[in-house]
Each structure stands twice: as C-alpha cells, then as structure tokens.
Amino acid sequence: MKTINIKGGLLDLSTPLVMGILNVTPDSFFEGSRKETEQQIIDRVSEIINQGGTIIDIGAQSTRPTSTLLPSKEEIKRLKFALTVINREFPEAILSVDTFYSDVARFSVEEHGVAIINDISGGEIDKEMFKMAAKLNVPYVLMHMRGTPQTMGTFTDYDNLIQDIFYYFSKKIAELHFLGVNDIIIDPGFGFSKTLDQNYELMASLNGFSIFEKPLLVGVSRKRMISGLLETTPAESLNGTTVLNTFALHNGADILRVHDVKEAVEAVKITEKILSFCQ
Template sequence: MKKFININGELLDLSTPLVMGILNVTPDSFYSGSRKQTETDIVNRCRQILDEGGRIIDIGGQSTTPTSTLLTAKEELERLEPALAIIRREFPDVILSVDTFYSEVAKVTVEKYGVNIINDISGGQIDENMFETVARLNVPYILMHMRGTPQTMQQFTHYDNFIQDILYYFSGKMAKLNLLGVNDIIIDPGFGFSKTTDQNYQLMAYLKYFNTFDVPILAGISRKSMIYKFLGGTAQESLNGTSVLNTVALLSGAHILRVHDVKEAMECVKIITKISNSVVIQ
C-alpha cells in the first residue's frame, strides 16, 4: 500500500491516518458550522483545525448539496481567492486542498496561491480539462465517485452491481490519470453522492475492497445525511454518528478523514492507532 503522497517535493507520510479539516467560504453549505466568510472567521477556523491536529485544510467555494446553485469558475474564484490570500499570509506552510471541479480554478489556485492538492468531487466529469490540468500542475489529485452533478446526483442511484460499478469507475479513471503522468492519486468513494442511504452503508461495509488500488483512501462522512436520515435528528446532531463511521473507515484502511470536527476525528485516529500498535505478533 502506498503510504505517502508528494507535496511540493516532500513526502507526506500516511502510515498513520491524517485528518483534513473543512473550511467552506460559502453561505449555503449543509453544515452551518463549516461556513466561514469573514477574515477573522477564516483565520480562527484554520487555527482551530491546526491546533486540534489537522494536517490538511480543505477549502471549498461552493456548496455541493442537491439544493445548491451551480456557480461558474469565475464566481467560485471570487469566493476562494480572498480566503486563500488570507490563509497563505497567516499560515504560509499549511497544506491546502481546494475543493473544485473546475480546471481553471485548479490552475489559478495552485499557481497563484501554492495550493497543494486538488479535490474534485466530479472525478473529471464536469470539466473535461481537469485531468490534463492536474497532470501539468503536478499536484496530488483526489478522485471522487459521483454521477451527474451535485444538483442531479440523486437521480443516478441505480447500479447494475453497486460495489463492482464503483470499483470499475475508479479503475478506468485511474488508468487515464496514470497515462497522463498523474501518480499521486487519492480515491474518495463519495459517501452521499449518487447513493441512497442504504447504499452508503453498503459502501462502508465494503470500503476495505478499495485498498486493492494500492493508493490512499479518503473518507468523507462528516455529519452527512446518511447519519441523520438513519438515526434521526439533523447535521448539527450527527457528531457521534460521524465518529462511529470514522472509526469504521479507519478500521477498513482509510488514510485521510475529511471532517468538520477535527478534535473528535483525531481521537478516533489516536485510539485506532494505539490498538494497531498494541498487537503482539506471536
């Protein structure tokens, strides 16, 4: 299993799972606690992520819920650029991931603000230039599984063979990326995207199968509807369910947890790592 990714020529060790903290510079992301738009809020959120043990900050400029409005690349950049300038001024060495499906946004944020990772929920489907752009930029790429767009994804939940279809999706996409010279790929099975509640739990049950690709796995479960639609309540009340699923993901081989609540995710990592390191080989 590949347990590192290349960040600006330095290897980021994933042998102990890392936590990626979410920062949304949006007015409409599904979890209100992640929305940060003022300079003070942005700085405080970044400091919180880092102080609580997060190694990567994932910044997003548009909501990806089914009820959200699709922004253009220009509109997304207008949200992202002021925040990125603030972050690079205050935290010049932090590892930054930008959550975007636009190749132009990827290009500008990497070249102008030194963004380290591109996190594309569409797997190159919304912008056909994304794969070639990431190859030219030579940064790690998070390849997520989704069908359609965030606005239409829940119309595409029928699969001939659910797990096999997703494995086939990753196999084909990774082959294309490898041919272009993209070697640092992280796969995200896409919990909550183009999947029913039952399918999300099936995906979690089979998450260990994705280790066959020999690349890092990212699990993004934090406060999603798969939790509160099953248990009841709201996103605000879904921290405990999130921690349970993060723990299951870690036991299934996840290398990165993308979360709103960094402290609690770090506790999951520390406990699972402690258990793993306590195994005595007879």
C-alpha cells in the first residue's frame, strides 16, 4: 500500500487523490486559477475541499514560459498573506507549496505548517533544495524538467525520451535517499521541456514509472499539450484534461494535480469502479 507521511500520520494513496491548484499570482497561464484577495483565497480553498480535493497546492510564482523569475523574497511575501488566511480559516487542510526555492520551502513548512514541497525543478534551480527537504522531513515532489520555465522550450532534444527521463529519476532518487529523504513523489513533468508529441509519448509510457515504487503525480490540467492538439485554449481544455486524467488513472497515477477538482474526483470514482472489476 502506497502512503506518504503527513505531519506524523500516514496519508493513504490506495485510492488516487486529487490535489487542487491555488495560484496566488497575477499571471498564471490559466486565468481562472488566479486568486489574490483574501475572499478569493477562502472561496478557492473551500471549493477544493467541498469538491473532494485532499491536498491544496499553493503557488506564488508563475511557471509559464513567458513569466519573469521572481526572487524568493517576493514569493514569500505572497505566500505569507495566503498561508495566514488559509491556516486561520482551514487549520486542518493539507497544504503543498509549489516552489523551487529552499528558503521558501523552509518558510512555508516551519512557519506555516505546509506538509509537502512541490519542486518543478528537481533541485536544479536551488541546489540547497534537496538538503532542505531532508532537514524539513516532509514529502518531496520530484518533477522532471530541464532548464528553467523561461528556457525549457530549448531543452527538448533527447537521445531517448523515456530512457533519459527514467535515468534522471534514478539519479535524483538516489541523491535524495542518500540525504535521508524517503517520502518522494514522482512527477513526470508534462509540459516542461517536452514538445507536444513528447508529452503524449510520455503519457503512453506512464505505467513504466511503477518500477520506481514511488507515488506518481500527474499534472496535465488545461496545459498546452491539450490546447495545442485540439487547437483551442486553456479555458476550453477541461474535457481534454479529463480524458488525460482518466488515462493516467488507468496507468498508475496516484495524485492528480488539477484546476477542476469536481471533474477529477469524478474521474477517480468512475475509474476506480471500473478497475475494481479488473482484479
């Protein structure tokens, strides 16, 4: 049975969980996810919880290719406001912080009780992140990306896409284990350092990630791999998101990171019902 340690207790992943996205930024790629005022933050967290989301992933920095890299101090400033509101209104909520800065991770965990670090850079942007994850002793989401959000589009050449990504995870997991980090969640990094076709090749190979024996997080919500293929927009990409989430669930996803919690929870419920007859 897959579990992760959340504040001294075990969070069961035998049934896939939904992680709802909360962006406290003015420039995230999906306009509907941007929440900056106190009431917007309260409403969004309430929505995630009421619709069946288990984890709230809060990010204060946009990772779209045209974004500007914020310094950690500005990220902390945005997070401090949001986390103060959330902890006051929803003290039992399980929070994840979407950051690649070790000092932001420390601030979020030590001062505001955040339970998970979600690092899109795999410890590459801030070389102290792995050591900080070990010190904080919380689950760490290890994502595959090359370069930075601003340069990742130039790093899409692979000798063998799947083999290269598997090697990346093997190396990074070994580094984390050496430092004492054992609660590792793998994120293949859909949309990061991958072309449209590479994203779908990766999705087709998703069940291969079971070799790592780690929880698998899939985040495809309203991404360009959907709107680019369907020639639509992020706002019109909910149906495509649900299709990919359902495929991911059939192929080993343990956590779905999404903007649309209700639809993802329904996908989990239906998929689990089908799979119960495939035992």
